[in-house]
Amino acid sequence: MDVFVIDPSKVRDIAPDVLDTDGRLRVMPAAYWATTTPEERQLFGHQHGLYSFPTTELVDHLRALIGDRTAIEISAGHGVLAEALGIPATDSRQQDKEPYRSIYLASGQPTVPYGPNVIDCHASRAVRQYKPQVVIGCWITHKYDPANHAARGNEAGVDEPDILRNCETYVVIGNQRVHELKPLWTRPHTIEYPPFVYSRAQNGTPDFIAIWRGIRATA
Template sequence: MESFAIDRTRVRDISHLLLDDLGRLRVTPSRILSETTRTERLLFGILHGFYSFPTTELCEFLRGRIGGRSAIEIGAGHGILARELGIPATDNRQQEEAAIKAHYERLGQPTVPYGDNVERLDAAAAVAQYKPEVVIACWVTHRYDPSRPQAGGSETDVDEAAIIGSCDEYIFVGNEHVHANKPIWQLPHERLTPPWLYSRAANGSGEFIAIWNREQLRAEG
């Protein structure tokens, strides 16, 4: 995990722009986020346990991409994106575990504020239960593979190759630097870099949408 020193007395608090009256993350037009700085977004994300910020444009894109197909979100965290899309939100909710909570307390950071619409299911169980045609994920960590230690990851996180093999389309929203080592990059995919994606990443790299489609995999496999 990368660290950045932030002098909170010199950085604007943008909570009033991104949180609703209940303290939940809003779906925000990208023009509002475009008027914030990377450091402001990083501080906001750290203070509230958010990683990516759903924009109106992202939701419109995903609705169009889903079309009439069944869909779920895995690793849904706060659940706002799934709520906006009207699809099931699932997450293993591991940051509610005592050991992980204690880890974040030592870092002086809050854990993810899981939404009340987020069902406790890991990614594999969620796909097995809902059998979706489309799976959406934002900023999920890939499963650690001991045969490829250089790729990093976590032993308790998502086997994305298995997810791709279990649905018609896997859509991942992430950051170029943070998610550079995903093993699934070796599989045929489509990569988009629209200007209306935002996150807490302060590393200077861009945000992206990557799509693994079953038909494309068959055609190029």
């Protein structure tokens, strides 16, 4: 795990720019995020329990990818991306529940501010309930597999092979270093590093959009 020490007194607070009057993350143009530094994004993300920052360009890109197909977002967190796309937002809301909430608070890590539109529904249940053709996920932590300990993950993480079995297209937005151990990388996929994807990652590696073809794909 990368550890970075930031002195808040020496880093600009971008919260007034990117949070609305209700304290929710705004969907901003990539041009705005290009004016911020990795330290500013890292500090803001840490202080507000946020990991990825949707841009208007990302929303347009995903909207074109979805087309006229049905879609949901899993592990939606703040729910802002799904809201902008007009699709259901689902999340297990793990950080609202014990013992996870206490663990985060004890470590000084603010928990995710789950959006009012985010339905309490774990990813595997969500794909069965909604039967989406496209599944979108930002900053997905995969499910821990004891047989593959080196890949790490979380015991309550997303069973990504199960997601692939229940959709046509699985789209993940993440960071190269943060998500480098994802077991799904061994499966055929496409990946791009658009200039309009931004996150709190401060490790010198790019953010990405990766796409896997699901079992339900017909063409």
